Amino acid sequence: GESVGLHLPTLSVQEGDNSIINCAYSNSASDYFIWYKQESGKGPQFIIDIRSNMDKRQGQRVTVLLNKTVKHLSLQIAATQPGDSAVYFCAEIFNTGGFKTIFGAGTRLFVKA
Amino acid sequence: DVKVTQSSRYLVKRTGEKVFLECVQDMDHENMFWYRQDPGLGLRLIYFSYDVKMKEKGDIPEGYSVSREKKERFSLILESASTNQTSMYLCASSLWGAGVQETQYFGPGTRLLVL
Numbered sequence: 701g702e703s704v705g706l707h708l709p710t711l712s713v714q715e716g717d718n719s720i721i722n723c724a725y726s727n728s729a730s731d732y733f734i735w736y737k738q739e740s741g742k743g744p745q746f747i748i749d750i751r752s753n754m755d756k757r758q759g760q761r762v763t764v765l766l767n768k769t770v771k772h773l774s775l776q777i778a779a780t781q782p783g784d785s786a787v788y789f790c791a792e793i794f795n796t797g798g799f800k801t802i803f804g805a806g807t808r809l810f811v812k813a
Numbered sequence: 814d815v816k817v818t819q820s821s822r823y824l825v826k827r828t829g830e831k832v833f834l835e836c837v838q839d840m841d842h843e844n845m846f847w848y849r850q851d852p853g854l855g856l857r858l859i860y861f862s863y864d865v866k867m868k869e870k871g872d873i874p875e876g877y878s879v880s881r882e883k884k885e886r887f888s889l890i891l892e893s894a895s896t897n898q899t900s901m902y903l904c905a906s907s908l909w910g911a912g913v914q915e916t917q918y919f920g921p922g923t924r925l926l927v928l
Contacts, residue, residue, distance in 0.1 A: 708853060734916060743817070743903055743919035744856075789855065791917075798863075799915055805855040 708787060710808045719777040721807045723790035728771060730792035730802075735764060735775045738806070739786045747775070747788075777809075785811045816840070817920035819904055825926045832891040834923050836904030844907045845887035846871075846917060847879060849900040856903065862887055894927045901925075 713719045725733065731752040736744035750757045750764045750773075757764050763776040773790050789806035793799055820835035838845065844863050848856040848871075858871030860879040868879050876898060880888040887906075891898055902923045907915035 736919075741921075743905075743921045746916055746918070749916065793915065801858075801915070801917065803856040805853055 708806050708808045710810060712810045712812060713780050715780060715782060715811055715813050717780055719775075719780045719784070719809055719811075721775045721777075721788045721809065723773040723775075723804050723807075725771050725773055725790065725792040725804075726802060727792060727794050728768070730794040732793040733764070733766060733773055734791045734793070735762075735773075736789055736791065736803075737784075737786045738789070744789070780809075780811050782811045782813055785809055817904055817906055817918050819902075819920040819923050821923050822921065823924050823926075825928065826891075826894050827928050828893075828895060830891075830894050830927075832894050832925065834889040834891075834902055834904075834925070836887045836889070836906075836920055837885050838887075838904075838906040838918070839885065840906065840918070841884065842906035842908055842918075843884070844915065844917075845881065846905040846907075847877075847887065847889045848903045848905065849873070849898075850903055850922070851900050859889065894925075896927050899925060899927045 734749045735747045737747050738744045748759045748762050748764050755766050761778045765774045787806040787808050789804045791801050791803045793801045817838045826832050846861040847859045857873050859877050862868045862881040878890045904920040905917040907917045
C-alpha cells in the first residue's frame with residue numbers, strides 16, 4: 701500500500717544559535733554510535749562517533765552526548781550555520797556475532813539566515 | 814579519503830525491466846552494503862557482502878539480488894522492477910568489523926523511478 705503522512709521531524713533554528721538533535725536507540729547492547737549528516741541529493745556523511753563506555757565526545761562545533769540509562773543520544777551543533785542545513789540521523793551498532801547497524805529515520809535541520 | 818561511487822544518480826525504468834545498480838569503492842574495504850532510503854523510514858538494509866562472492870540478506874532482500882565478483886565492486890540487481898521499488902538506493906563500504914566497530918562510508922545515491 702501507499703505510505704501516507706510519513707514526514708521527518710524538523711528542527712528550525714536561527715543562524716548562530718545552537719542546535720540539539722535527539723535520537724532514541726533501541727538496543728541496550730549497542731556499543732558504538734554514529735551521527736551522519738545527509739545533504740539534499742547526497743549520500744550520508746560521517747560526522748562524529750561515540751563508544752558506549754563514554755558519555756560525551758566533542759568534535760569541531762559538534763558534541764555527542766550518550767545517556768545509556770534511557771537509551772538516548774543527542775547531537776549538539778554550536779553556532780549553527782546555513783551549511784548545517786541537512787537531515788541528521790543516528791546509527792547504533794551492536795555485535796550479534798557480526799556487527800549489525802540500525803539507522804534512525806532522521807531529523808531535518810533547517811537554518812534560518 | 815574514502816570514495817564510494819555509484820554508476821547513476823538518476824534512473825527511470827519501466828515495470829518489469831531488469832535494473833543494474835553498480836557501486837565501486839577505492840579503499841580496499843571488505844564490507845559493502847546496499848540500502849534503500851524512503852521518507853520517514855530511514856535506511857533499510859537490502860543485502861551486504863563481507864568478501865568477494867559472499868553475500869548476506871539484509872532486512873528487505875525480496876525482489877533484489879546482488880553480485881560481488883571483485884572486492885571493489887558490488888552490484889544490486891532488480892530482476893523485474895516494480896513501482897514499489899521506486900526509491901533512493903545507497904551503497905556503502907566499511908572495513909571488516911571483527912573486533913572493530915565499522916563506520917560506513919556512503920556513495921551519493923541513485924534515485925530510481927519505476928513507472
